[in-house]
Amino acid sequence: MSEAIAREIARSHMQVSDEIAIQITQMNKWYGTFHVLRDINMTVNRGERIVICGPSGSGKSTLIRCINRLEEHQQGQIIVDGTELTSDLKNIDKVRSEVGMVFQHFNLFPHLTILENLTLAPIWVRKTPKKEADEVAMHYLGKVKIPEQAHKYPGQLSGGQQQRVAIARSLCMKPRIMLFDEPTSALDPEMIKEVLDTMIELAEEGMTMLCVTHEMGFAQAVANRVIFMDQGQIVEQNEPKEFFNNPQSDRTKLFLSQILGH
């Protein structure tokens, strides 16, 4: 358990400031007539690491996809870094360039090399000179421990490596918030750890993170809040220790018994 204790100590050093990074008030969303997100209220402070879990179809992915407006909400307010998400394209682009996102299926660009995947957005969105963008990209590839793959194509990498590239690609935009949408769900068990290690490292540096995942070990190690969702609403949220040891709602208890049962 010494590793867990070390993590515990490390976590106590991670700073959570009072500054608000994301503020969601009374947000509702429908797919056609289906009410997929109901009365979501949520505040995320800068430096917080939040894990969102829940059964499939509970709206957790939809919720984080609303934060960079890959999905549009119909009611309520979402403010990211002081910018409200409306149909104003300028605001959307601004938020998107500040918020990094990592997908379940990596979504690397298969026609570009790893390095080109990483430098594309800095060059075309941030107007960074190519040389500088290359340097930044190599720095982050080093950080996710695959600098030697820079000139290969995504199709030549393993799933775990691709996901680490995807994380590095988001980091190259120097985001202030990172969203993870089930980042390890499409990976073989032996590759999950390498991706989680990268994410833990990121958390320890104080990145604001929202992570939809079923990796409860990760939640216990780095999260300072766990949110449980069911049927499009937030059912329970608490700090990880309380959440896992002393769940309050019956729905949460059932869910935890199902995923931790074996």
Place this chain on the structure above:
Amino acid sequence: MKATSDPFVRREMLAPAAPPITEAGAVKWMRENLFSSPLNVILTVLGIGAVVYLVSHIAPWMLRGVWNAGSLSECRQIIEARYGEGVTGACWALIRERWPQYLFGFYPSELYWRPVLAFVLMLVAIAPVLFDALPRKMLWFALVYPALGFWLLWGGSVWVPVMALAGFGVGYVAAKVVQPLAGTILASIAAVLAPVLWWLFAAGPVAAALESLIPIALQEVRSREFGGFILAFTIGFTGIAFSLPLGVLLALGRQSDMFIVNKLSVGFIEFIRGVPLITLLFTASLLLNYFLPPGTDFDIILRVIIMVVLFAAAYIAEVVRGGLAALPRGQYEAADALGLDYFKAQRLIIMPQALKISIPGIVSTFIGLFKDTTLVVFVGLLDPLKGITDAVRASTDWKGVYWEPYIFVGAIFFIICFSMSRYSMYLENKLKTDHR
């Protein structure tokens, strides 16, 4: 039975060994590919038999061919003298003698250097487009070439193509001026509208004024004098060059959420695809004149090119739409999540992949377009296949010749279409990035 459940631990891993001799070489290949089953043996024998039969009948006729003769009857005399009474052979002399006509139609012979130069420059212009190992600066020449090629082929004042090119500069300037004042969308509209206005109202008078100040002109050649392969090449290559961008725009329009853009694109594509090309060509040659102000001299080749471009673009739009549909949604989402706007996402992420998927379909459309250029014979232009051949066979010397001109023209078309097909395979191979 006990033996199977004995505990077992491998101490040494086995090294890979060479395969048995029957699993390699020509013997293996023939057994697998030619004689793998009774049915395959029968098909192999029948196939070889058919090839032998065809070659044994056609090859001697072609090989007995005569290259030096002044007329069909002279050809026949030479062959009979050489191989005996009643033997037939090809009369290739026809091609040798009428070669310029097949290439240039009735283009004035003292000006042959112009289409030849235009053709050579065209090769220079498309080289950097086809092969990215060449310096990227050459692309500028590819952009200027359409105007240069036009001037060389048709002649006239140099200021006409120059002013046509200047339209793009006008569009660029208009966009630059409008952008800071009224935003990107209005700037895009200005970038389209300004050049169109320029071409319609300003380009002509300005060109005429400049011509009277600084006269630089080539002798004019009229469209009706064009014929043969320069006609096929002019229509074919212009069609290819312009139908691809238009097709991509139409495909994007058909995917668009904007109602009017979407419906216009769908309507255009479905209408053009639902009508035979000949209908469009007749429209170009006959009907269009009724709609234009009397006295307008709207060039016939230009009209045909426009119709061919529209026709091919509708097909390309559908091919590209197939490529777009094959891309996973995640690619759009990743581009969005990185903050790329619509145009950047299309240019950098979506189109490179969608076009790569669509290469076989696009090249098929191009090949079809190039072969369809022979249909211009129906609007009175002298295509190489029928137009020129009929003209040649109308002469007393070559009356009665039948196979040779068609074989010759067919061979040239085959070489060009086969090259396009090979190039598309090379491109697909080069762009393949999922090699594991």
